[in-house]
Structure formats: C-alpha cells, structure tokens
Amino acid sequence: MSEQEMIMTVDRAGNLLGPRPRSEVHANGLWHETFHCFVYDPKRDVVLLQQRSEQKKDFPGMLDITAAGHLLANETVEDGVRELEEEIGLTCTFDQLIPLGIQEEEFRDASLWDCERCHVFLARSDQAIDAYVLQETEVKRLIAFSIEQFERIADMSIERIQDTTGEWFDRRQFVPHPSSYWRHVRQGIEQLRK
Template identity: 55%
Template sequence: MSESEQLMVVDSTGQPLYPATRKKIHQEGLWHETFHCFVINHEEGHVILQQRAKQKKDFPGLIDITAAGHLLAGETPRDGIRELEEEIGLVRQFEQLFPLGVFLEELILGDLKDRERVHLFLTDESMPLERYVLQTEEVSRLIALPFSEFARLTDETAETFQTADQEIIHRDQFVPHPSAYFRRVNEGIQAYRVQQT
C-alpha cells in the first residue's frame, strides 16, 4: 500500500473522523482500522505465520500474522478479506472467517506510531504450506507454528519457539505485538477448537 493512500482516521471506538494519508497517520499516531487474519490448520494443530519480505518498509524479514492490511477510507472489515488472496493466494468468503472481535493495538517504535483498531479473524485451512501462492513483494515464506508454541508467545519470558519443521525461532524474529494481542488470538484458537469438537 502506498504511503499516500487515504485511510480513515477514527477514534478508539471506531467512530470515523476524517481521511488522511497512511504516512500522516503513522507519523502522528492516529487511530485507524486494519484487518488481521490468522490461518490455522486445525487438523495438524498449528498456526500458519508469514515472514515479511525483506523490502517491506516496516518490520522487514520479521514473522507476523498470516495475512493483514489496512482498510482504506470507506471500507469495512469485509473488504479486508482481499489480503488473504493477495498475500498468500487463499480465497475465502467473509462468512468463512471466525471473528475474534476488535483489538486496540499500539506500537510506538522510533518514528513509527501505529495505533490500530484491529478487526481480528481466524480461518481454518488444511492445505500444505507449499501449495500457497505467495505475493513475493510482501511475503518471503510461511511457517507452521504448533498451537502449543504459539500459546507460549503470551509468556514474555519465553525466548525461543520451535516450528512444526523443528526450526528454532527467537522472539526478536517476531513483529513485536503485545502479549495481550497473542492472548486474544490464542483464546480465539481455543474457542474455535472447542466449537469443532
């Protein structure tokens, strides 16, 4: 997304205020709305995460949400579903997503002042990782993190995590979402798994 594209500035309750560029919003720390969707493989018991491409402006090369993006001025969370197809080639209808509600996330790091009303979702897919079609300017690869390892992201003392392929990943390789964010996602995974039994 271009720094000049128009997003809607909102208050923390989601009330729209006025449109502004993405650059201005991140410089001034204005609240805006985003779409985040974690793809899980319920059958295999893991969460699929993306490694951000090295040329990304923010958090290049770090491990993050399966697919995510900003909502433009005038858009709703339903429009955000495009991120799944664009970034990883996964086609979904909005009704196939499992909603986890809205999470207020603030990331203040250096010049970046990112205040997002995150519309948070899960979706379940059993396709092998190699079948996903990645948008290479956005995503360098996907990894599968077992549910038990993903849950450890809520523990700020946990420093290393092991993927389903036995790769060791250190905490500083993840985008630094707050532990409360990972807690919300983990609770959503647990709720989804209970619903499936």
C-alpha cells in the same frame, strides 16, 4: 501500500474522523482500522504465521499475522478479506471467517507511531503450506507453529520458539504485538478446537 494511500482515521470507539494519507497516520499516531487474519489448520492442529518480506518498510523479515493490512478510506472490515487472497492466495468469503473481536494496539518508535483498532479473525484451511501462493513483495514465507508453540509466543519470558520443522526463532524475530493480543488469538483458536 503507498505512503500516500488514503486511510480512514477513527477515534478509539471506531467513529469515522476522515481519510488521511498513510504517512500522516503513522507520523502523528492517528487511530485507524486494520484487518488481521490468522490461518488455523485443524487437520494438522497448527497456526500459520508469515515471515514478512525483506522489502517491507516496517518490520522487514519479521514473523507476524498470517495475512493483514490497513483498511483503505473506502473499505469496510468485510473488504479486508482481500488480504488473504492478495498475500497468500487463500480465497474465502467474509462469512467463512471466525471473528475474534477488536484489539487495540499502539506501537511507537523513532520512525513509526502506529495506533490501530485491529479487527481480528481466524480462517480455517488444511491445504499444504507449499500450496499457498505468496505475494513476494509482502510475504517471504509461511511458517507453521503447533498450538503449544504458538501459545509460547504470548509468554514474554520465553526467548525461543520452534516451528513444526524444528527451526528455532528468537523472540526478537516476532513483530512486537502485546502479550494480551497473542493470548486473545490463542483463546479464539482454543474455542475453535473444541
């Protein structure tokens, strides 16, 4: 996404305030809306996370949501489903997603002040991990985590997390979402598993 693409800014209640360039949104900590979707494989009982491309401006090479993105000024939350096809080649309709509600996130460092209203969803897919078609400028690879290991991501006292192939990941390799965010997603997955 270009730094000059227009993003609709909102207040914390989600009321529209007007479009602003992405660069301005992230420089000034303006609230905006994003689409987040985690892919859950019920057949293997795993959650897929993406490793972000090394080309990404923010958090390159780090582990994050399966597919996510900013909603542009002319888009609705429903339009966010495009992220699944663009980033990982998964085609589904918005009504096939399981809504997990809105999570607020605020992150600030020397180069970024990100204030997001995250519309969070689950998608079900049991296709093989190597069958996904990745957008290389966005996604380096997909990584599967068991439900037990995914749950450990929310526990900030745990320093290392293991994927289903046995590869270990240090906590610092994950995009810094708050513990409450990870727990919220885990609870949504648990409801789906019942």
